[in-house]
Amino acid sequence: MTIEAPVTSSAEPAPPQREPSRALEIVVRTGGIVVSVVAAVLTAFLELFLSPLRIGGIPIGVAVLATVVANVALSWFAVTTVGRRWGLGVPWAVWTLIMFFAAGVRTTEGDYLISGDNWVALVMILVGSLTFAVYMYRLILKRPPVTKQ
Structure with a gap:
């Protein structure tokens, strides 16, 4: 008595992989x-x-x-979801404009949101913008992956 293994055909084609639709990609990026x-x-x-x-x-x-911590997370999220380096520029610009507005515009009472003697806020603005810049610099230095054709 011989036991035979079931015969499987290796000639069956693999199921085709669907590429994500262009509309879905635009929705995710936006x-x-x-x-x-x-x-x-x-x-x-x-x-x-x-x-x-x-x-x-x-x-x-x-x-x-x-x-x-927040700006590194923002940078990673923006670049990952958009899939392009330019995605980092939008939150960077928004964050920087808010900080400039807070440091340079007076309230109706004549006060600034960030005073000149608040060293923590001034260092925060410097370090926050540098965090975005260093993240972008690292992205620029990173070589794009080589694709085989």
Whole structure:
């Protein structure tokens, strides 16, 4: 008595892989830009509110740390969802404009949102913009993957 293994045909074609539709790609990219802009606005205001935080009258730099973490996350999200390097520019511009507005425009009472003696806020603006710039610089230095044709 011999036991025979079932015969399988290796000549069967593999199921075709569907490419994502162009419309879905546009929706994802647009949604990524919108979400990254909203996140940039929210994190910018959160960072502005954290900048005058003090413990025992001494300013702490928690806003600077929050800025670095948030801007790296924003950069990664924007580039990943858009799929292009230019996706980083939109949240970077929005975040920077909010910071410039906060530092340079007076309220109706004549006050600035960020005063010149708030070193935490000034460092936060510098480090936040540098975080975007360093992320972009690293993307520029990264070589695109080589595709075989």
